Amino acid sequence: MVDLHIHTSFSPDSHLPAERACRAAAARGLKIAGFADHVEFLPADEAYVDLIDSTKILTEIERLRDLYRGKLEILYGAEIGFIPGKESQIKDFLDSQPLDYAIGSVHYVDGILVSRWVREQELAGKDFAPYFETVLAVAESGLFEVLGHLDYIRKYLFAPQAYRGDDYEEIVERILESAARSGLVLELNTAGWRHATEEPYPGEKILKRFAELGGCVTGTTGVTGVAGVKGVTVGSDAHKDYEVGYGNGKARELLRGAGFGSVEVFRQHKRSSLPL
Ligand SMILES: [Zn+2]
Numbered sequence: 001m002v003d004l005h006i007h008t009s010f011s012p013d014s015h016l017p018a019e020r021a022c023r024a025a026a027a028r029g030l031k032i033a034g035f036a037d038h039v040e041f042l043p044a045d046e047a048y049v050d051l052i053d054s055t056k057i058l059t060e061i062e063r064l065r066d067l068y069r070g071k072l073e074i075l076y077g078a079e080i081g082f083i084p085g086k087e088s089q090i091k092d093f094l095d096s097q098p099l100d101y102a103i104g105s106v107h108y109v110d111g112i113l114v115s116r117w118v119r120e121q122e123l124a125g126k127d128f129a130p131y132f133e134t135v136l137a138v139a140e141s142g143l144f145e146v147l148g149h150l151d152y153i154r155k156y157l158f159a160p161q162a163y164r165g166d167d168y169e170e171i172v173e174r175i176l177e178s179a180a181r182s183g184l185v186l187e188l189n190t191a192g193w194r195h196a197t198e199e200p201y202p203g204e205k206i207l208k209r210f211a212e213l214g215g216c217v218t219g220t221t222g223v224t225g226v227a228g229v230k231g232v233t234v235g236s237d238a239h240k241d242y243e244v245g246y247g248n249g250k251a252r253e254l255l256r257g258a259g260f261g262s263v264e265v266f267r268q269h270k271r272s273s274l275p276l
């Protein structure tokens with residue numbers, strides 16, 4: 001299968017050399033490995049866009065594409081940390097890069113890193129609606145191919161099992177509707193299976209709802225560049241070699257059960273469906 005969310009050592013929070021990531025992907029039998037290194041739009045972040053050396057990343061990708069030709073397809077993606085108000089700067093970056101795809105993720109809420117923000121909200125007895133409002137802004141921005149880890153705030157909760165997703169049903173519905181309308185692909189982020197929450201981001205309920213809204217493309221294969229056909233993709237959010245392709249088998253089962261027949265991949269922003 002595929003893994004479109006791998007962080008190599010080009011991400012400040014990963015020490016995984018890109019070549020090692022490819023070796024792990026090939027060893028796990030993946031057909032496609034997508035690098036999605038961090039690009040952030042707040043100057044204080046270590047992955048701030050002006051600090052990114054894209055030439056180095058590209059040179060390494062080209063080298064690895066040669067090395068793995070016929071064995072593993074390597075895609076050049078990026079995980080963009082969305083900041084409301086920075087849309088034009090994000091667009092300039094995306095336009096400047098020969099990217100295959102961009103994942104839009106929320107890593108900051110009101111300028112605070114999500115890990116800290118979630119704790120602060122929890123301690124103050126406040127809800128997480130502002131996070132989902134920001135995710136909705138990602139979906140509506142029209143900047144990205146993939147919506148990253150929709151409800152991963154669960155990762156940072158003291159008591160993840162007590163999280164009441166139903167409290168956010170309405171705003172999540174708006175996010176899914178927006179994605180379904182624009183053809184934005186939802187990421188099944190398998191990292192949740194290795195976190196205390198023990199459920200991917202998003203979980204089965206949201207995936208099923210997305211399928212009901214028209215995210216289901218069962219039986220459709222080889223569709224390329226079809227706007228408005230809704231779909232999902234799979235990413236491990238690997239920062240270590242043993243996390244590459246993590247939960248791929250379980251992801252396939254979950255997606256089939258939710259009503260999906262394929263996963264989506266992107267080459268130079270053109271979309272293709274691979275049967276599950
Ligand atoms: Zn992320």
Ligand SMILES: [Zn+2]
Pocket residue numbers: 005007079237
């Ligand atoms: Zn990530």
